[in-house]
Amino acid sequence: MGPKKKPQKGNQQGGPVKMTRKEKALAKKIERERWREVARRMEQERLQKEVEAVAKAKEEARIAKETHDAWVKAEEDRLTAERNSMKEFYDWRKAEIIRIEAEAKEASDWKRYLESSRLPHASNEAALNTFLDVMRETFDQELEPLMETLIDIFMVATGAEEICLTREQKGDAEGVAIYRSYMQRLYDLADWRLDQTTAYLLHRSHEYWRDKQQNIFCAKAQNWKLAFWINHPKNPRFRMLDLPEVDVAMNLPKQFALANVAIRLQHRMADPITKSKNSYMAIGGTFVIDVLGIPPPSKIVKNWTLDQVSSTLSSLIRIGYPIPVIGQATPAPGAVLPIGVVFFLPDYIIHLNANPEVGWWDEEEEIWQTDGVTDILYEADSRKVSIQTTKAKTLAVIHNRVRQFPYLSWNIRPISEQGAVMTLVTPLLTFTIEIGIGWCKLLAPVFSECTSFAAEEVPPKVMLKRFSKCGIHLLPSDDDAEHIKATVKDGELERFTCLDMAFAAPAFTIASSKWNISLDKDHCLVRLLEVPDPVAPPTLEKSKVVKTLNYTIKGSALAELSEKADSYSEVLLTEHHASLLLALKGNVLDESLQKVEKGNAAFTECVKDLAYALRLFSFGP
Known part of the structure; x- marks a missing residue:
């Protein structure tokens, strides 16, 4: 007989060899190590991809930023060049306004000299301060002279208020603060004079009652x-x-x-x-x-x-x-x-x-x-x-005070190269205002209550304030938007829009767009219609050549926009320009642009002042 054979592992039918416990543990360890290596490699690949993605995103962002910065700089350079090209026009316009206002002031001063009023004019601060000081040195002992004194004080206060309004038109914040202070001092003076006379009268009232039964x-x-x-x-x-x-x-x-x-x-x-x-x-x-x-x-x-x-x-x-x-408690309000x-x-x-x-x-x-x-x-x-x-x-x-807001529509139509008529439609009334060289006056409605001053030609804010005191308030401010549906436009943008669109007044009808109220504070919309002959002007409703300007703080751009559409949809036809004079070039008649460029500066300034006083874009359609 030969040597004994060792028994083979596994079953007799050739199945898998059974592993010992150590072998199984070793196999599991090897498998875990293999998967760890796979996971490590996958994580390395993921991290590498993340690093590459971040680097790619940074590079793309850098390129995009450089591209955007280059575009912004190019836009700024282009707009700066356009503004520089407009400098001569702006300088001429400023000089014209100064000249015309100086002539108007000289005429006004001469008129006051001829009238020789006993009251100081509010524009003379030295005389105004003297008046305030002297009026506190004494008081009236009778009611009739007291009434004359009070009326005098408030006449001077009205003059100070109207100067304050003209300073507001010019954006003179310091001048506004000075004259508001004068107004408050004059109101305080009136109260003081009234109280002094009242105290004197009450003190002597026993004597009047004893002697006269009064x-x-x-x-x-x-x-x-x-x-x-x-x-x-x-x-x-x-x-x-x-x-x-x-x-x-x-x-x-x-x-x-x-x-x-x-x-x-x-x-x-x-x-x-x-x-x-x-x-x-x-x-x-x-x-x-x-x-x-x-x-x-x-x-x-x-x-x-x-x-x-x-x-x-x-x-x-x-x-x-x-x-x-x-000894008694204050009664309840009821x-x-x-x-x-x-x-x-x-x-x-x-x-x-x-x-x-x-x-x-x-x-x-x-x-x-x-x-x-x-x-x-x-x-x-x-x-x-x-x-x-x-x-x-x-x-x-x-x-x-907000019952006339928001406006339903408005337009400014030229009646000559130095005059225009504004039609302003509010929820209650339709107003027609004539605009001239530095002045405005209300043409309609005709209020019998205001005949004493309605025909006077005065600066826009002065006119609006006078009617406000009569009950027709058309001087909104930002806080009024809390009480109505209105989008208060960016202040700098609204001032620029009013100024720039006013240049068109000698040759174009300027009108509101119903879509303006739906845009955010950084956009204003204006419609323009050429008026070759002011005697027979075309109408906005029937004309097919009405142009729309989209204003941002950069400037104005021509836009394609329908007033008859059910929803807002706008396509810009040009890039934004520093002024409508540039945006309209090549898109309107040369004769119209010449009228705009040569327009009376004081007239277009008055159009601007009226438009901004009314806050046409913040409180308009």
Whole structure:
């Protein structure tokens, strides 16, 4: 027999060889190492690809940035070159405006010299400061001279306000601040003079009552009214205070009958300087009710007149309403009995509502409030206003100052190379304004309330402010957009657009685009239509050659845009240019461009000032 054979691993049928535990562990280890190597290589490849992708992205970004920067620089260089090419035009225009304004000022100064007014003109700051100082050296002891003084002060204040408005037109922020300060000082001066006379009158009121049985004093001058009721009689049945001398009546609650108080009423034809933080504004001046304390009477002892030293000798004790009672809590607002007041709207007020709103001035919040003023009745024929109020404060007929915004449409059509007519359509009215060399005037609607000044040719903002005081407010500001649907355009862009489009006024109808309101703050749209003959101008609605300009801060570009389309779709036809004079070159008649280039500078400046005062792009369609 031969040697014994070792038993073979695996089964007898040739199956896989069974591995020992160590062999299995070794095999698993080798497999893990293999997969780790695969994973490591894959991770290396992934990281390498990421590095390459980042490098590629950086390179692409660098190339894109260099390309963009090169394009931006080329654009800036091109626009700079265009602006430089316009420098001669701008310099000529500036010199023309200075010359024309100097001539206008010389004529105005000569006219004032011939009129030789006793009041200082607000443009003369030295005379204005002297007036402010001298007027604080004394006070009026009678109501009639006081009324003359107050009217004089507010006439000077109106002059300061109109200079402030012209400074705003020119963008002179420093000048605006100076004249707003003058206006505030003049208003404060008027209050001081009124309070000094009031304190003097109250101090002497005991004498008037003792000698003449007089406790009511009234004065009226133009539309200004002032009245005092001093409760010396202490009549428990007294309720109705009728003051026909100043067209005012009051129905007083019984608390006044025995109270040691005086009531001062004043209807001043000056609106507050401070703008209300809500959307209300006053029209027709303010109607002020002051409840004041009466100083103690003088005593005569052995031919000596003895006055008790009191703050009311030089100042006032403002009691207010409801009248406080010692030992009693202030009544709840609902428990305060209202004061009945009847007064009349001034004849220069344009009142568009069937029934006016009346509010009171909240000094703390700086807004016009309407709570506490009820039962408002208005008789249109007599312009009589009747109210019930628990507020013995500054009252006024108020209206919503944004009711004319946003504008529905506007256009400026040339009537000559030095004149144009603007048509402005608002939600309430359609206005027609003539524009001339440095002046504007309203042609329509014709308001009988404003005939005293409607035909005057004055700077745009002065005209708009005068009508605002009458109830036609067309001077929006950025904060008004909070109360309506409007897109406030970038300030620099809107000023540039108004200036640049105004150049076209001698030869083109300039008009609004309905798509302007849908664009963001960095774009403005203007439509232009050539007018070869102002006597027979083409119409925007029928013409097929209306051009649209898209304005950005860079300049203007011609665009293809339909006003009849249902949605906004614009295609720029040209690149942006520094001025429409360049954007239109080759796209309009040479004769039209020549009119634009030679247009009267003061006329186009007035078009610009009116357009920006109205804020046509922020508050237009």
